[in-house]
Each structure stands twice: as structure tokens, then as C-alpha cells.
Amino acid sequence: MPYKILLIDDSMTQLEMLRLQFGKAGFEIEVAKDGGEAYKKVFETAPDLILSDIIMPNLNGYQLCRLLKNNPVTKNIPVVLLTVLDKKIDKFWGNKSGADKFISKTASFDDIRQKVIDIIEKNPVSDEYKEALLSNVVSDESVQNQINSILDYLLMNSTFVNEFRDLGEFISHEKVLVEKIFELLGSFVEYNIAGIFFNSSDKNEKNILHLDINKKSISTFVLEKIKRDFFSQMPTMNEYSIRDYGHDIVREKADGDQKVLNAAEFNAIHVAPIVSEGKLLGGICFYNKEEFDYPEFKFYKTMVSELLLLFKMKYFYAETEYLSVTDGLTGLYNRRHFDQNIEREYLRTRRYPADLSMALVDIDYFKKVNDTYGHQFGDYVLRQISDIISESFRKTDMIFRYGGEELAIVMPGTSLENSFIPLGRLREKISEYKFQYNGEEAHITVSIGVSTNSEVVKSQAELVQCADKALYKAKQDGRNKVVAYSYDECDKVLQ
Secondary structure (H helix, E strand, O other): OOEEEEEEEOOOOHHHHHHHHHHOOOOEEEOOHHHHHHHHHHHHOOOEEEOOOOOOOOHHHHHHHHHHOOOOOOOOOOOOEOOOOHHHHHHHHHHHOOOOOEEOOOOOOHHHHHHHHHHHHOOOOOOHHHHHOOOOOOOOHHHHHHHHHHHHHHHHHHHHHHHHHHHHHHOHHHHHHHHHHHHHHHHHOOOOEEEEEEOOOOOOOEEEEEEEEEEEEEEEEHHHHHHHHHOOOOOOOOOOOOOOEEEEEEOOOOOOEEOOOOOOHHHEEEEEEEEEOOOEEEEEEEEEEEOOOOHHHOHHHHHHHHHHHHHHHHHHHHHHHHHHHHHHHHHOOHHHHHHHHHHHHHHHHHHOOEEEEEEEEOOHHHHHHHHHHHHHHHHHHHHHHHHHHHHHHOOOEEEEEOOOEEEEEEEEOOOOOHHHHHOOOOOOOOHHHEEEOOEEEEOEEEEEEEEOOOOOOOOOOHHHHHHHHHHHHHHHOOOOOEEOOOOOOOEEEEO
């Protein structure tokens, strides 16, 4: 059976020439003099391919192509745009309209014919598809309605895109960014509760699900279930634990008579990780008491595409900020970040009285390790101990490379007595760990000095000095010890 081609051109001379050439080449030919007539003929003739001029009255080639590709009934029919326009911008619009091929009219007929055959064979239109196409009836009115529908869609879509792009100016202010995203999403997406999560390359940072509860009162049980279900569906993330995952409610002015007491009230739940090149950037979720198919929502693809772009910008901004305060070897926060945070945490305890302890950890005989096994082994030891410390403390505790082989741990809300428990376990864990690298094995220990924000401590600098004195005492007394500074007698320490 010969291939059927629908030829479209407002030039009767050009149209007749193409009709004769393709006819002689063994094709079955249908013709139309403009886009509007062609659109109706697609449903009347079910062609294998459409070959159209671009510059035509009423409905040009770009518009016809977009109309066909936007309609699920006709989108599988290959469309080739044939034109004398040869500038890059013309090809750009040809591709954006959804055309399968863009061919110059100056090409030889043999070249055009071969390209047409190649496209048909690569994108065959099945008999079942053609039968479904022929069963549709299209009138002038329905054509115009579809054109209007597409124009409306493109206008609304471009408006949403511009609204999302405008949010880029808030990348450096997460709280404002979250509020603006919810404000935008709430203007065109139906939901009772929505959530946004930004992932971070900083593994010490607590994972927070920002929630828009849409002026509803929600039970703690429901919130915890939403949070657990959400993070459990985020790929590559650690197993869920209350300690490492939290939530933040945005716009929480609740209506007293609107309460959500049971998660079973939601008939539509949609959780979508935002991933780029295998890297989890974050995620979004929607909860709706009404039935709602979010992936089938008209602007869902636009929303996800723009959120992906926004999440990329946010992730890379946060990553740049993180790298500026991170030690390259250990992955811990650097000394500059320590100086900023110890001052902030100390001043916070003065404004809102609370415990604050800090420890300095020194690797025993580290110079000897480097001299005996080499600096690569020393770097390995530093990295391993940094990992052990990171795994041993809470997300709320902050760990720093203080300098050389010294590491610092800042523990907000922790008394001196309570700090001894994790620090003692840390000392034992490192002492029992087998440090093996390039066939070499070494026994490594650490000395630890710890201090707290006693009333006699008048500044963050004194807090650090006290921990340093306690560390010095631990090294003097034989190393592999945890020693606390005594504030009753400033020249003594307690072990």
C-alpha cells in the first residue's frame, strides 16, 4: 500500500508541482491550500505524513504543527515543514512547534522524497491509529475552538513560567522563597496541605519539610505521618528518624472549625522527589481531601519543570555557601565557621539561658603517625575520625576542623555532665577502630578536653580557652582521656 501524504501550500503552482512529483514517485496524495483546510483533512484522510509550507494565511505552518501536536488524536502523525526560510530563528521555531523535520524548499526533490520516506518508516502510523482518526468529525467551529484553547494554554503556561522565574531572586532567603512558592502554588493548584523540601550537601543540616497547612488545624499525629511518609519516599536518604528529620509550618493561621485529625481524610496524596542527574535536590507533596490526579493536572509538567530549575539554583547556591565554610580534606566545617558559630551559640545562651558545652579533640601522636606511615595515611586517619565523630553526634551538634589534627565539637543544650557520655563513647570507638590504609594498620587514640558555659565564663573566647586547658591536661596525664575543666579552681581539671 503506497504511503499517503497530505501536502499543504497556499501557492497553487508549488502545490501542483509537489503533487505531480510525489504522485510519480508512487505516493498517494491529498492537498490543502491552507492550515485550516489541512487540519480538517487530517481527520478525513488519515495521512502517513504531513508536508507543509510555513508562510500561509489564516493558520501558518508553525500554528498547524502546534495544533496537531497538542491534540492526542493527531500528535503521532509526522509533520515536515518545507520552507524557503533558512535562518536559525526559523529552525528554532520549527523545532519548538513540534515539527519532526525542517527541510528547505531549495533542496532537490530526490532529497525531499528520501527524507520523507525515512521519517515515515521511523514513525509509522498504525492502521488502528488511522481508524481512530477517521472516526472523529471536525468542523470549522471545532478547529477555531481548539486554536483558542491552545492559545489560552500557551498564554497561561507562559504566565506560570514567568511567575516561577521571578522567584529566583529569593534563592538566598529560604524562608521567603518557601512562602513565595506556596503563594504561587496555592493560586493554581488544589490542595489542603502542601510540602516543600530542599536537600543540602551539608549532611550536618537537619532535613526540614516546609508545610503549608492551608489555614487548617492538624493533629501532631497527622503531621508526623506526613513527614515520615514523605521522607521515606525520597531516594538516597537515610532511614527516617525523628532526630534527623523535622518540619516547619508556614502560614499557620488556622480556622478553628477546620481540623484534620486523621490522615485517612485525604483522598489524594502525591509525593514527588525532585532529582537531577541522579542527585536528589528536594521534593514536593500535596494532600487533598478531594479526589485529584496531580500528574494529570494541566500545568503539572510546567510546574515540575520550573520547580526543578528553581531547586537546582537553590541547591547550587547552598552548595557554594557550604563549600565556603567547609574543610576540603575532612568535609567538616572549617575554623572560620567555628569562630562564627561559637560566638552565635554563646550569645544565644546569654539571651536565652541554656547549657552549652564544647570539646576539643586532638589525635594523639599525630606527627609520629605522619612520620611513620606517611602523610597519606595521616590524611586517611583525619578523614576517618571526622566520619566517626559525625556519626556519633546529633544533627544539632556542630563539628569543625579546628586546626591541624585538632577537631572541635559544639554541643548546644548539653551540660558538662551530659557531654561526657557521647565523648566517652567517642574516645572508646576511636581507640577500638582498626585504621587500615594501603596495607598498613595503626592503633590511634584521641585526647579530649571539654568545657561548658559556667557563670565564670565571660565570653566565647574563655569557653574555648577552658576546653584547650582541659585538652592540655588530658595530654599531660597520658593521653587517650576525656578531661573537663574545673571552674571552681581555674588551674585544675577534673577527669
